[in-house]
Amino acid sequence: xxxxxxxxxxxxxxxxxxxxxxxxxxxxxxxxxxxxxxxxxxxxxxxxxxxxxxxxxxxxxxxxxxxxxxxxxxxxxxxxxxxxxxxxxxxxxxxxxxxxxxxxxxxxxxxxxxxxxxxxxxxxxxxxxxxxxxxxxxxxxxxxxxxxxxxxxxxxxxxxxxxxxxxxxxxxxxxxxxxxxxxxxxxxxxxxxxxxxxxxxxxxxxxxxxxxxxxxxxxxxxxxxxxxxxxxxxxxxxxxxxxxxxxxxxxxxxxxxxxxxxxxxxxxxxxxxxxxxxxxxxxxxxxxxxxxxxxxxxxxxxxxxxxxxxxxxxxxxxxxxxxxxxxxxxxxxxxxxxxxxxxxxxxxxxxxxxxxxxxxxxxxxxxxxxxxxxxxxxxxxxxxxxxxxxxxxxxxxxxxxxxxxxxxxxxxxxxxxxxxxxxxxxxxxxxxxxxxxxxxxxxxxxxxxxxxxxxxxxxxxxxxxxxxxxxxxxxxxxxxxxxxxxxxxxxxxxxxxxxxxxxxxxx
Numbered sequence: 001x002x003x004x005x006x007x008x009x010x011x012x013x014x015x016x017x018x019x020x021x022x023x024x025x026x027x028x029x030x031x032x033x034x035x036x037x038x039x040x041x042x043x044x045x046x047x048x049x050x051x052x053x054x055x056x057x058x059x060x061x062x063x064x065x066x067x068x069x070x071x072x073x074x075x076x077x078x079x080x081x082x083x084x085x086x087x088x089x090x091x092x093x094x095x096x097x098x099x100x101x102x103x104x105x106x107x108x109x110x111x112x113x114x115x116x117x118x119x120x121x122x123x124x125x126x127x128x129x130x131x132x133x134x135x136x137x138x139x140x141x142x143x144x145x146x147x148x149x150x151x152x153x154x155x156x157x158x159x160x161x162x163x164x165x166x167x168x169x170x171x172x173x174x175x176x177x178x179x180x181x182x183x184x185x186x187x188x189x190x191x192x193x194x195x196x197x198x199x200x201x202x203x204x205x206x207x208x209x210x211x212x213x214x215x216x217x218x219x220x221x222x223x224x225x226x227x228x229x230x231x232x233x234x235x236x237x238x239x240x241x242x243x244x245x246x247x248x249x250x251x252x253x254x255x256x257x258x259x260x261x262x263x264x265x266x267x268x269x270x271x272x273x274x275x276x277x278x279x280x281x282x283x284x285x286x287x288x289x290x291x292x293x294x295x296x297x298x299x300x301x302x303x304x305x306x307x308x309x310x311x312x313x314x315x316x317x318x319x320x321x322x323x324x325x326x327x328x329x330x331x332x333x334x335x336x337x338x339x340x341x342x343x344x345x346x347x348x349x350x351x352x353x354x355x356x357x358x359x360x361x362x363x364x365x366x367x368x369x370x371x372x373x374x375x376x377x378x379x380x381x382x383x384x385x386x387x388x389x390x391x392x393x394x395x396x397x398x399x400x401x402x403x404x405x406x407x408x409x410x411x412x413x414x415x416x417x418x419x420x421x422x423x424x425x426x427x428x429x430x431x432x433x434x435x436x437x438x439x440x441x442x443x444x445x446x447x448x449x450x451x452x453x454x455x456x457x458x459x460x461x462x463x464x465x466x467x468x469x470x471x472x473x474x475x476x477x478x479x480x481x482x483x484x485x486x487x488x489x490x491x492x493x494x495x496x497x498x499x500x501x502x503x504x505x506x507x
Contacts, residue, residue, distance in 0.1 A: 002054035002111070005149035006046045006137040010034040011214030018149060021045040026122075027132075032214045033099070035066070036075070036122035036130040044118040044135055051111035056140040059086070059104040060147070061120060065094025066129040073128035077102075078121040082110045089123060092130070099133045099213075105140070133213075151292065152191035156241050159185045159249070159276075160215060162234030166222060169229040180280025182234055183250050185242060188259070189271035192291040201225075203282035207232060213292065215239070242274065252278035255301070255445060255465075262460025273447075273463055275299060294454030297461060304446030304464055305358065308438040309351040316345045329436045334401060336364040338432045346420045346436065347383070353414040355440055356389070360405045362435035363397035370432040371397045374424035377408075379415035386419055396426075401434060 009016035013029040026040025073094040079087040122130040136146040165176040198208040209220030222232040247254040255275040260267040290296040315326035317339040328335035374393045378386040444465035451461040
């Protein structure tokens with residue numbers, strides 16, 4: 001490789017540099033760029049290890065000409081490499097808000113081992129300012145490498161705070177009023193800064209904003225909970241890398257999700273997604289974003305119940321010869337369990353003690369009069385002594401393979417066994433079900449939405465809470481369940497020992 005990723009990013013002060021040093025003449029930092037007055041220049045010094053490996057290089061100069069009142073402005077640009085002119089009196093488009101990429105081919109013969117120079121000059125004839133945003137330089141076969149490196153470096157500081165202001169919509173003369181700080185962090189590990197951000201609070205408030213490319217400012221709109229619309233703007237006040245202390249900056253929760261992308265008929269593991277949006281109001285329930293590479297996503301947050309893993313199930317009876325045993329209740333296929341009795345019980349053993357907060361039953365494929373109508377869910381530590389947890393009567397399934405979820409009025413403590421005792425069906429001489437599932441209390445928030453990469457179609461996107469403990473260690477809810485089960489077991493053991501001691505004293 002002839003030389004490393006090389007860039008100068010003038011959107012920050014001091015200038016962000018890679019494989020480069022910088023010298024200024026008649027130039028000053030102006031918030032999102034360096035402004036060159038007439039005759040001003042910026043010189044970039046960069047290192048080349050072996051120019052023989054670089055037959056040609058690609059130089060990109062991103063610039064804009066400032067306006068002169070209502071006129072477009074005039075600031076021709078000269079571009080020199082090693083003092084040799086590549087372009088002279090180049091007219092960069094002016095008068096707009098977006099900078100332009102000007103791309104030049106640098107002959108390999110101009111490069112030498114060691115320090116090389118690129119100089120950007122604003123003509124002495126300039127009547128307005130030349131605004132310089134960035135310079136990148138790559139071997140011709142690796143075009144875009146330095147820009148990707150620049151974006152990755154810029155994206156390291158991914159926690160943003162803004163001073164914000166509001167004014168009523170359609171009131172150009174109304175003064176701007178100070179509003180609460182906006183703090184946010186949106187990162188799915190792709191090293192790209194946000195270009196746009198939108199969110200909805202749990203109280204119905206909504207906001208949508210768009211950023212300057214260097215993240216210095218944003219402008220957008222805000223709708224309050226009562227429906228009043230406002231213009232919304234902000235100026236960057238703080239920017240820092242993400243760390244484990246980021247949550248301490250905000251009263252709103254920092255969400256970390258294990259994610260999956262849906263394509264090709266299945267779900268596939270993707271990057272971790274981190275979301276934090278704090279505008280001083282209610283927690284967010286929906287976040288939308290588009291990054292500077294053109295990728296976009298939507299995440300709608302909702303409670304995440306944790307499904308209980310069941311190690312085994314036993315039934316009072318089952319039609320095993322017909323392949324309709326109780327084990328089918330634990331499968332995802334549309335098989336079923338069938339018993340030739342109008343009442344039945346099913347005993348489930350979780351893989352670990354679990355505090356069930358809800359359970360679901362799926363009706364089977366045929367004969368609605370075989371559906372359960374009345375039942376009780378019970379819990380036990382030893383499989384012998386049972387505690388009623390939830391009782392239902394007169395329940396109905398409206399269609400085949402319908403899943404119904406039943407919430408416990410108060411979450412159970414962690415039990416080692418659960419029994420579904422079906423005491424009446426819909427009138428047949430048999431009872432059947434297709435599936436039974438148990439869930440613990442929500443462990444956090446999950447999300448569902450979509451993701452769309454630049455120039456591609458949308459795909460499914462979903463996430464569940466990511467573990468925040470070290471790999472291999474149990475999470476806090478698991479530890480709590482285990483401890484609760486241990487306490488219960490010790491309590492029952494103590495009661496049994498006390499009863500045995502009392503019996504011994506009577507003999």
